[in-house]
Structures are given as structure tokens and as C-alpha cells.
Amino acid sequence: MCASNTGQAAVLRSALRKIGYAALVVLVVTFGVSLMLSLAPGSVAETILGENATPENVALLNKELGYDRPFIVQYLDWLSHAVRGDLGVSPITHLPVTEAILQRLPVTLELAVLALVLSLVIAVPLAIVSAARAGSALDRGISAATSVFLSVPAFVAGPVLIYFFAVQLRVFPALGWVPIEDGLGANLAAAFLPALAAALVEIAAFHRVLRADLIGTLREDFVAAARAKGLSPSYVMFRHAFRPSSFSLLTISALSLARLIGGTIIVETLFVLPGIGQLIANAVLQRDVVTVQGVVAFIAVTFVVVNMIVDVSYGLIDPRLRRAPAARKIARGRSRTVKPVQKKELTA
Amino acid sequence: MISKKRSALIALMAAGTLALAACSSSSAPSEPTTSGDPVSGGTLRVLELAPPIGFDPAQVFSSNSMPVTYTALYGQFMVADETTGEYVCGLCESFTSSDGGATYDVVMPEGLTFTDGTPLDAEAIKYNWDRLKDPALGSASAGYASQIDHIDVVDDLTAKLTLKSPNPGFVGNMPVYALQWIASPTALAKGTEEFNKNPVGAGPFVLDSWTPNGTLKLTKNPDYYDAPKPYLDALEIQGVPDNAQRLNALLSGQADLIMNSEASVFEEGKSAGFVETRYTFNGGVGFMFNTSAAPFDDPRARQAIAYALDLDALSDAATAGYPSAPKTLFSKDSPYYEDIPLQTYDPDKAQELFDELADEGKPLEFSYALFPGNGQSVFDALQAQLSSYDNVTVTADQRDSSEQGVIGTTGDYQVLSSSLAFSDPSARLWGALFSTAGATNYSRFNDPVTDAALTAAGAATDVDAKKEQYSIVQQQVAELDPYILFQGFYNGALSTEKVKGIEIDGWTTPPAAELWLQP
Numbered sequence A: 001m002c003a004s005n006t007g008q009a010a011v012l013r014s015a016l017r018k019i020g021y022a023a024l025v026v027l028v029v030t031f032g033v034s035l036m037l038s039l040a041p042g043s044v045a046e047t048i049l050g051e052n053a054t055p056e057n058v059a060l061l062n063k064e065l066g067y068d069r070p071f072i073v074q075y076l077d078w079l080s081h082a083v084r085g086d087l088g089v090s091p092i093t094h095l096p097v098t099e100a101i102l103q104r105l106p107v108t109l110e111l112a113v114l115a116l117v118l119s120l121v122i123a124v125p126l127a128i129v130s131a132a133r134a135g136s137a138l139d140r141g142i143s144a145a146t147s148v149f150l151s152v153p154a155f156v157a158g159p160v161l162i163y164f165f166a167v168q169l170r171v172f173p174a175l176g177w178v179p180i181e182d183g184l185g186a187n188l189a190a191a192f193l194p195a196l197a198a199a200l201v202e203i204a205a206f207h208r209v210l211r212a213d214l215i216g217t218l219r220e221d222f223v224a225a226a227r228a229k230g231l232s233p234s235y236v237m238f239r240h241a242f243r244p245s246s247f248s249l250l251t252i253s254a255l256s257l258a259r260l261i262g263g264t265i266i267v268e269t270l271f272v273l274p275g276i277g278q279l280i281a282n283a284v285l286q287r288d289v290v291t292v293q294g295v296v297a298f299i300a301v302t303f304v305v306v307n308m309i310v311d312v313s314y315g316l317i318d319p320r321l322r323r324a325p326a327a328r329k330i331a332r333g334r335s336r337t338v339k340p341v342q343k344k345e346l347t348a
Numbered sequence B: 001m002i003s004k005k006r007s008a009l010i011a012l013m014a015a016g017t018l019a020l021a022a023c024s025s026s027s028a029p030s031e032p033t034t035s036g037d038p039v040s041g042g043t044l045r046v047l048e049l050a051p052p053i054g055f056d057p058a059q060v061f062s063s064n065s066m067p068v069t070y071t072a073l074y075g076q077f078m079v080a081d082e083t084t085g086e087y088v089c090g091l092c093e094s095f096t097s098s099d100g101g102a103t104y105d106v107v108m109p110e111g112l113t114f115t116d117g118t119p120l121d122a123e124a125i126k127y128n129w130d131r132l133k134d135p136a137l138g139s140a141s142a143g144y145a146s147q148i149d150h151i152d153v154v155d156d157l158t159a160k161l162t163l164k165s166p167n168p169g170f171v172g173n174m175p176v177y178a179l180q181w182i183a184s185p186t187a188l189a190k191g192t193e194e195f196n197k198n199p200v201g202a203g204p205f206v207l208d209s210w211t212p213n214g215t216l217k218l219t220k221n222p223d224y225y226d227a228p229k230p231y232l233d234a235l236e237i238q239g240v241p242d243n244a245q246r247l248n249a250l251l252s253g254q255a256d257l258i259m260n261s262e263a264s265v266f267e268e269g270k271s272a273g274f275v276e277t278r279y280t281f282n283g284g285v286g287f288m289f290n291t292s293a294a295p296f297d298d299p300r301a302r303q304a305i306a307y308a309l310d311l312d313a314l315s316d317a318a319t320a321g322y323p324s325a326p327k328t329l330f331s332k333d334s335p336y337y338e339d340i341p342l343q344t345y346d347p348d349k350a351q352e353l354f355d356e357l358a359d360e361g362k363p364l365e366f367s368y369a370l371f372p373g374n375g376q377s378v379f380d381a382l383q384a385q386l387s388s389y390d391n392v393t394v395t396a397d398q399r400d401s402s403e404q405g406v407i408g409t410t411g412d413y414q415v416l417s418s419s420l421a422f423s424d425p426s427a428r429l430w431g432a433l434f435s436t437a438g439a440t441n442y443s444r445f446n447d448p449v450t451d452a453a454l455t456a457a458g459a460a461t462d463v464d465a466k467k468e469q470y471s472i473v474q475q476q477v478a479e480l481d482p483y484i485l486f487q488g489f490y491n492g493a494l495s496t497e498k499v500k501g502i503e504i505d506g507w508t509t510p511p512a513a514e515l516w517l518q519p
Helices: A002-040 A044-049 A055-065 A070-083 A097-132 A137-151 A155-168 A184-220 A221-228 A233-243 A247-261 A266-272 A276-284 A291-319 A319-323 A324-337 A341-345 B004-026 B068-075 B124-131 B170-176 B192-199 B243-251 B265-272 B301-307 B313-318 B345-358 B375-386 B427-434 B448-459 B463-480
Strands: B043-048 B078-080 B087-089 B095-096 B105-106 B148-156 B158-163 B203-209 B215-220 B234-239 B257-259 B275-280 B285-289 B364-370 B392-398 B415-419 B481-487 B491-494
Touching: A002 A070, A002 A291, A044 A055, A070 A097, A070 A291, A070 B345, A097 A184, A097 A247, A097 A276, A097 A291, A097 B068, A097 B345, A137 A184, A155 B257, A184 A266, A184 B148, A221 A233, A233 B481, A247 A291, A266 A276, A276 A291, A276 B265, B043 B068, B043 B170, B043 B192, B043 B243, B043 B301, B068 B203, B068 B215, B068 B234, B078 B170, B078 B345, B087 B170, B095 B158, B124 B148, B124 B158, B148 B313, B170 B427, B203 B234, B243 B257, B243 B265, B257 B265, B265 B491, B285 B301, B285 B448, B301 B345, B301 B364, B301 B392, B301 B481, B313 B375, B313 B481, B345 B364, B364 B375, B427 B463
Parallel strands: B043 B234, B043 B257, B364 B392, B364 B415
Antiparallel strands: B078 B087, B095 B105, B105 B158, B148 B158, B203 B215, B215 B234, B257 B491, B275 B491, B285 B415, B285 B481
């Protein structure tokens, strides 16, 4: 009984500590970004008023918008509203920032999920093939191809994809977004090239991480034992090697998803997609501090939440971690160092 | 060494690429056909230069970037005369001044209503233009609207504007600003956020749906006053700031019409078989000097730069191979065109002037205000050309893009790239060069001869008399160099052959009501 209470208290303390860290991350990130924007030359009033703006008009509008106050006062004012769920109203669009984020979230979310699914669908089989034939010409060929993907940034891949698939072949649109309610086919056609452009780098990263983990696992004694029992290579690969090799993949997949949800600024700009990336890019250019703060807070919270989900999911993959909280540290350390799961742990 | 297999693979890929290119060129549009009578129906897909951030006239940054969007919702309050470039009434019945621009009488036609049924009358005009002055709204047109001291509603259809100081060019500059767009006061009173969900004007189209930074869908206004216009059933508009992206969308068949102002894109579009509609503004883009402060308060400093620069080479560098340095202040299409060269390239004379200034203890050292974007290529070309002279040094003065609008008004610069493009000389040219024009005289140019000629041109009623005065202005600009123009300024469109009715005359065109699709 006493031990149970102590255990619950420990879990509660752990949860509170994590929430505290998460809040601190969000606070530091939003403060840092707001500070950087305040240090940048120019102001939202100058952007709004454009040509013919007199210094008097700029000063008047800055006062009207509250930007004549000290930075820390502005930030604390924003924060006091943000913790109550009010991210403010954009002085440029006159639209509540929460509404602006929610308007764009479906686009970015779909793009992120599609990019992640595409990455995994392509990278996992490639990694399995590479690991199964490690060192072969096929493995080297796949690794070389993914190296190309890794070294081609989205701002290069995007125009190349547009040129071939939109301008020359005319099989996908060059830009723009079609909501799902206007037809799933048209929606997927509009999303395919941006998702592929965003996925290319992820494919390379996923392939490399999973391949390395699989190769390490396949060299373990328990795999050799399984093979010695006469189990087929595919059975050994999928039943014995794949699961313990997927910690690192899970971690970087989750972080990729969080990053993609945070807005793929380049891809959204290249393909003119009305997503979170475009929202923050325009807000930065227009010195729309309120929108930038709101979107940054949203992105920070997304990262924190995804990290927490990853923590929890370790336990789902490896039941031992559910029983031993300290073992999660091992898992995290493992994912960071991309080490394969030790045979002894799994066969214990 | 390349193996045979690899060579074969490369050859195969090259052949494939050529085959793809051949396929695409065969599917490109052909030469335009004769337009014939307008036909009603169809949905036109348009890409404009920028996406709107909202439809409240107070939120309009640059109506020139989104002419189809705004003319669709609001119609055209003023329209450019295609011969003279001067603005005349569109939605209004008359807009006149009998006292040299101190006061104006705006008369509205009877029976004009917004799409919510409320009248577009003198009260609506007063409400809209007074509202733009509200600092809380932060309109980019606040400065221009503030030239109006007050508006009196004389009767239901007549509003009398009293300006703070006389401005004979007030009407001609209006279409550049949000005063061109008149919205329903009833709808505006609900607030900007609500208005953007249901914008109400008296234009040929009404809002169907809008995704910010996405697609704007508009449908025909069945009660449009100028039936049978509009001819189209619907418009689908998207704002795409990048030139290459707009062109790609046209090439891929994703758009029927794209707006464009870049010479290189016009050429690429034309070579792919699309139809070009281009309006060349008078004047152009060039170096603007702050003539009120050293070193360019001395005309010799400006003249030295003008003599020193090979503007065709500079234009070539700035436009990546599509030079368009204007030779004269008025384009050849203008009734005021005269062959008075704006600039003479004379390196020897330039060096003489640089040396003369140096001998007086004033070697020419100045900064060029550089903004993010393509300003860097202009600066690089400027610096490269001036480096071949002695006693002249130019340095980059890096600025933030948010300062771009305000820098001309504050005068916190020595030289920068700016536009002296205009269609109606009585307005924008007057505003840029008349000594007491106020905030719009960004170069702070002050020349009594130019002032007198601009005033006389504004007062003249026939084209010949105006032309005589504008030739004086042109001579003064060529002599005193408040601007050195190195690039033509265009408003235009590229379209498939089936798009008809594209009329581009100056700012805020083509009007949406005129567009139609050939079946």
C-alpha cells in the first residue's frame, strides 16, 4: 500500500516535471522569437502604412497597437492572454491568430502526414532490403540514391518535380491546394508533389537510421540462433529484427512529423499552399509579431506533445519499459546513439 | 571513362527528356484568334501578383497587384482613358474641380446599389473615404485620404471634397490607392473580420469562398448595373508572388490568365505560345535622388551619375538579359511623347564633373539604400560601373523591407531604386515632381520651371497645349536628373487564346467585368 502510494507519487512528480519542462520550452522559445523580432529593424506599423506613411502616422499606429510599450511589457501582456487560450488578433489581417492557425492546420497536417507516410513507405522497404544484403551492390546503390535525396534540398527538389510532373507531363498541378471537400482525387493530386518534395530528405534519413539499426540487430546472437533453428530470413527479419530496430526510426519519425506540422515553409511557399509555413513566413515578412508569437507557441507545443507521445510509445514497443521507468532513459539513450537493442535484454 | 551501358543510359535519358519537351510544345496554345462578340459563361482561373490579406478597402496594400480581385468585388470607381492615360469616371458620374484642385465635386449616378441593396450614394462615398483616415485601421491609403480635409454631402448623389491644400492631380492618383474601392457602409460597420467573410461592393462579382493564401472563388453578381456584364459565371483567383510559379501554372494548364510585370516572363510566355497583353507605363523605375540633402542637393552630382552610367548595360544586369531603360519620359504610345532623351551616356563628361566636385573638396561619396530582393543586382551593376571612375564611391546601405514604404516619406536616404511610373501625368508625375506636392514628392525635387509647366499642363484642356508643357517638364527632368530611369515598368497579362476582353490601361486593370472566355 505504502509502496503503491510512493510509486504513484513518483509518477505524478515525473509527470509534473515533464509538464514543467514543456512549459519552460514553450516560454523560452516564444520569448526568444519575440525578442529577436523586436530587435529587427522596422515595425508592423511601417509595413501596414506603406508608402506615404509619415513618422507621425507610424508612431500613432504603433501606439494604437501597443508597440510603443517596452518589449517585456508587450511580451507579458501577450503571455497572459496566451495562457488563457487567446493568441491575439493579427494587426495585418484582423483575424484571431488561433483562427488563422486552425484555418491552415488541415493543409499542413495533411501534407505532414502524407510526407511521413510516403517517407516510411519508401524508406522502410529500402532499409530492409539494404540491411538484408548489406554490403552488396544493391545496398550500395540504394544508399547512393538516398544520399542524393539527402543532399537535395526542398528548394531544389520542388522546382525539379514541378518542371517534370506539372509543366512537362502535366500529371500534377504546379501549385495550389484543393480541399478534401472538393474531391479526394483532386486533393491528393494537389498534395502529392509537395508531400514528395518534403519527403525526399526524410526518406534518406529514415533509410539510413533503420538500415544501421537492422544491420546491428541482425548481427546479434539471438538472430543467429533464430537462423540456426531454420527460420526463414524474412521471418527472422520481421519477427525478430525489425521491432527491436525501430526505436530510432520511431523517434526521428515523430520528430519529423512535429517539424512538418510546424510548417514546411519552403515547400508551402514553392507550391503556394495555404498552410502554417506560409502563415509564419508572411507574418515574419510583415513584422506581424502577434501571429509569429502564436504560431511559434503552437509549433513549440506540438514538438513538446509529440516528444511526450514518443516517450509513451517506447513502452508500447518494449513492454519492459512500462515496468521500469528508468529503462526509458536507456531507450532514449539508445535512440540517440542509434544502438541496437541488446540480445540479453530481449531474451531475458 | 564512361561504359557503353552507361552511355546508352545517358542517351536514353536525353532522348526521353527531348521527347517530353516535344510533347509539351505540341500541347502549348497557338496564336490568338479574333475575339468576336463577348460570350457569357465559364469560369476563369486567374493568378495575380499577390494574395489579398482581406477585402476591406482599408486593408488593401497594393491594389495593382490584385486588379481582378478588387475590380470584381468593387467595380472601377475611376477608369483610365486609353488615349491620354487620364482617369475619368467609372462608377461615378462626374468628378470635377473648378478651383485648381482645392475642392472636388463627386456626383454619383442615380439608382446604383451595393450587392446588399444599400445605396452607393454620396453618404457611402463620405463614409468610405473618411474611414480610411482612421489611424486605428492602419490603412496604407491613410496618407492619401488625409489630403481630404473634409467631405460635405451636398445631396444624395453629390459629395463635395475640400482638400487641405490644392492638388490638381488628386483624381488621377486615386486608383493607386484604396479610394478606388467603395464598400457598403452597412457591411463595413460590422467590422473587418466580419466584412472579410462577406465583402459587399457594387462590383460585377460576389464572394463565394475564400481560403486566405489559397483560392478565392467569386460568382457573377446577377444584379450588376452594367448588364450583360460580367460575361463570366465565376472567377477562381489565387495570388502567387513568384513569377516562375505563375508561369509554371500557365504552362501546366492550371491557369487561364496570369498577371505579370516582368519582361523576361512576357518573353518566355510568348515563346510558349501564350497571348501577351502588356501596358507600358510612362516613366519607369530608376535611381531616385534625395535632392534636398548632400551630396545630391547639388545638381552636378546627379548629372555626373547620369553621364557616368551605361543604362542599357545596367538594365541588362538588373533584368537578367531583358534591358528596358526608358529613353524618354513618355512612352511612344502617349499623346505627350516627344523624343527628348532623358540621359546621355558620356563618361568623359562624368569624370569632369566628379573631378570638379572633388576639387571643391566634395568628392562624391554616397550610399544606395538596398532592400531585400533584386536590389542587390542593381547595386552590383551600379557599383561596378562607377568603379571605373575616380572621385566617386558608392556603398550599400542595407535596409529592412518594412522600411521600403516609409523611406521616401522620411527622406532618410541618399539614393534608392524607386518608381516614377505613371499613366496620368497630371496626377502621379505632378505628385512626384511638384515642389509642394507633399509626401508624394519623395525626391524632394524643387524646380520652379517644372512647377510652372506642371501647373499649366494641369490647367490646359487640349492635348497640344498639355504636350507643350510636358515637353518642358521632360527637358527639366533630363537636365536636373531627380531620377535616372533604367527599367521600363509594365502591367500586363499572359493568357491562353480562349481568354478575351483583357483591357490593360494603367493601374488596377484588367477589369473583371470585361473578361470572357471563347467557347
